[in-house]
Amino acid sequence: MDLKNHPFITYFDTLQAEKLCQQAVVENFSSETIIFEEGEIPDYLYLVLEGQVEFSKHMGIGKNQIVAFANINEFFGEFGVLDGQPRSAKATATAGTTLAKIPCDQLMEILHQTNGGVVLNIFRHIIQRLRGTTEQLVSQVVYKEKMVLIGEMINTLIHDFKSPFTSIQLASEMLKEQHLDADTQEWCELIQAQITQMLSMADEVLEFSRGNSTLYKTPINVIDLLNRFHRLNRNYFQHTKVAFIFDAPDLTLSIDETKILRVLQNLVSNAVEAFNDQGGEIEIKVRATGNRVQIKIADNGPGIPQEIQKRLFEPFVTYGKSGGTGLGTAISQSIINAHGGEISFQSKVGAGTTFYIYLPL
Template sequence: MDLESHRFIGYFEPEQAQKLCQLALVEDHPDGDLIFEEGEIPDYLYLVLKGRVEFSKRAEGDRYQVVTVAEPNSFFGEFGVLDGQPRSARAIAKGGATLAKVSRDHLMTILRDARGEVVLQLFSYITRQLRVTTTQYVKQMVRKQKMELLGEMVNTILHDFRSPFTGIQLSSSMIRELHPDEETQEWCDLISMQIQRMLGMAEEVLEFSRGSTTLSRRRVDVREMLERFENLNRVYFQSCGIEWKIDIREEIYIRADSNKILRVLQNLVGNAIEALEDREGHVTITAQIRDNWCEISIQDDGPGIPEMIQDHLFDAFVTYGKQGGTGLGTAIAKSIVEAHGGAIGFESNPAAGTTFWIRLPLSHDDPIRDEIVEEVRLV
């Protein structure tokens, strides 16, 4: 949007509005650019013309807690300009932003000459924004407390479960040695894989609560990954009466942590099966190359996602109609996909069911390239 049509400029009479536009400095800020730091002495009011600006407060060490976000046609920094106190949060451009800034001295001069109605409109808007920001901040703090509690609980569960899981693994190994036939070997392999999978799922929740994860990326054959997923879930699908299909017609390679992508698929397919409500249904996974991405879609013919939660489906602790549901499955899936530099979304309606899609970067690397292990921050 242009400066002249901004909400803030519209509060003033034509002569004052024109003067503000002449005095304002328009600047482009790349993604991640620091606009001002928490505790700085305020010198400008900022008008958002394009992009987004994220505000956060220092929490622990070098970590920050997001407070709110400013969108186009909004403005920020007004409290510091009005009372002269240090900035209460830091501001960072997200995805690139275009801002117009007006110096404190210029703005105060114009406000002194403004009509009372103009000042009242400004303060009315500022009060509404303060209410919104306070509500968002409270939600963020409640979420933070929930995540801390979740982390403590999962850590305790992992500690308590390792001993019986070890016993199951040892028993499986003993059965393998006593019965070398092929069928027994396959069942023992499945037991071992499922134990590792359960531990991995618990670790995933723990990492999500901490806000970071370790990715062990390598070149992954998508067909082999999906066949492994089917092998791990064959008994589960049969017990649920689900017709299962994998549709992949070309060679596709991605650079990813295959175990974590498998957990994303597990969360999404698990949701699809639960949506079928113990009735016979169909689940199809399709993988294809689209626009230089690997796109994996999970389609079911269930009743669709309730409209009331669609806008917040990927938020933590959002669930609907599931007994014992934590509301973390899709939130964890989104964090893992985005940690890989990918994207996730869905389409849903009661008549056609739901289709989730995941886009992941393709790998064109030499297949013998070493595995890359890195710590990634989860958003």
Template sequence: MAAHSQNVSFSALLDAELRRNAGGVRTLRAGAGEIIFQEGDAGDGMYVVDAGRVDIVIGAKDAEPRVLSRIGPGGIFGEMAIIDGKPRSATARADGDSVLRFVPIDDVYRVFSQSPDLMFSLMRDFSNRMRESNARHVEELLEAGRLSLVGRFAQSVVHDLKNPLNIISIAADLAGADETPRESRVMAVGMIRREVKRLTTMVNEVLDFTRQTPGTVVLTPMAFRDFVRVLLDEIGPLAGDRGVEIVCETRPPGVPVNIDERRLVQAFYNLINNAADFMPKGGTVTLRFALTADELQVEVEDSGTGIAPEIAERLFQPFATFGKKTGTGLGLSICKRIIEAHKGRIRARSEPGHGAIFVIMLPLAKSL
């Protein structure tokens, strides 16, 4: 809601015309909160504010009506219903004790016919008001979008944090009970450690997502073969804990690629972790490597059920969990941001008889 400043020349022209021939113009007084007209009423005339202030609101029957504009002394309101010949599109309510002049529709037509300048001035004033209204509306839509995103973000994160916290709570009770056998205590401690790792991953995903850029990316030339060795050493055991085996179908090339080792490992971890989510009974993730004149191509294929066509276009959107029971829905979105920070590209596809296939393209470095 914003205060509205009227076109002074229009107010002056209208006032001069009304003083020459008042016609059916009459003075009204409205107390604070008094309704002057309601949404849906017939457009039988327009109003001039001589003193006080009038709010133009919608949803006046609701507990908290929304104020569209605020009309002060010298301003007019109610002209829209005259221009378009339709019922009132909003409610006019006195913000405080106000003095108004009501100009019946016949007198409005009369003064406009006698003064083309007045009609032109009204159109200019009306256009300015529409521009202001449109600008406010766009800002409100953007704000609503931001609030919706925050709501989805909070809902997703809180829901997903509760599950591991509940497991940790149960495991802690089990481990701390005097009558718990040693084997069960060991199992409970393992559960706690596993869920702490899960929480850590989720928190890191949230932190990554809230950054405008995917962390500090420092690109350094590195033989891709060496990177793959580091990658398998780091995420191989983690994948194994979930029953997932990582297999290199082709040998990783030794070509130089500009890499931020820590961040690119995170991108591949997100892909493989996402694949594991869709293979609850375990499975295989296959890596394939190919070269073009200026790019390295890496295919990451899992042995799951593949990508449903209806979700393919939204796969890298934030909060896109697509039926998964765990995770924040941020992993693939973050993965895409990391790859793009490496000046690369990522896409996904699915073929009959195959699982999900993610293809990463990274530019080759000139030298090590």
């Protein structure tokens, strides 16, 4: 972006705008570069020409809370310029960022000479920024309160469920010992596997509410993983009239099997629910691509509503599901990120949805 076309520069008359452009220092910042620290004495006003800047406040030992962002065509650092107080937040470049830096003393000299209209425009920008920051902080406070409540509820559920789950597991083990026929053996193993999965699902929600994800990685064959997933869900697919297909090469990944099964369960269950008892098809394809493996999960359902597509991986985002919590895709993303992978999707209303998961080989 050309500096002279930046909205802040256009506030001023021609001579003042030219002077500001002459005084400005244009600088490029790589990703994660700190522009200034919280508490520093202000020396520049910054105009964003390219990229994005993240603002965060120190919240304790090793903890920082993101409070706002500045994008292309915006400016920041005006509080320090106007009141001379130390910086109220830390500024960090989050992408390949280009900034124009205008020295404080030279900017104040021009502001003293300008008309009231320019000052009003700057104040409008400040008010708009404050409103946006306030809304973001309120959302973060509400989110934290929800996560604390969920954590407390899950703790209680795990405690209350352990006794009946243990009884069910013991009963299934006794049946398995007393009845050696293949059907009984298979059903008892399925009962035990499902109870284990239910407890692990509760643990994963608890971990997510605390903001961490502990991995227990082991070498897992992808075909074995998908066979296990199919075995756990075979009756579910039959009951919901869903055709499940998978295609995978014979390769091994170092993953937390329980957590990756949880991701598959979340995404596939969402697809099954979207079929709304009308039946459908879900296909999982696994392919090695360079130093990563791609897991593609495709369905021929109604697609993800446009209303939530941009926020699908945010917690508590749900649409049209009577029992939905809006945590499934958020937990899935946190698990994939913890594995050093990526997750994305493509969806068209009325034409189905495809999720793409990339994990390191």
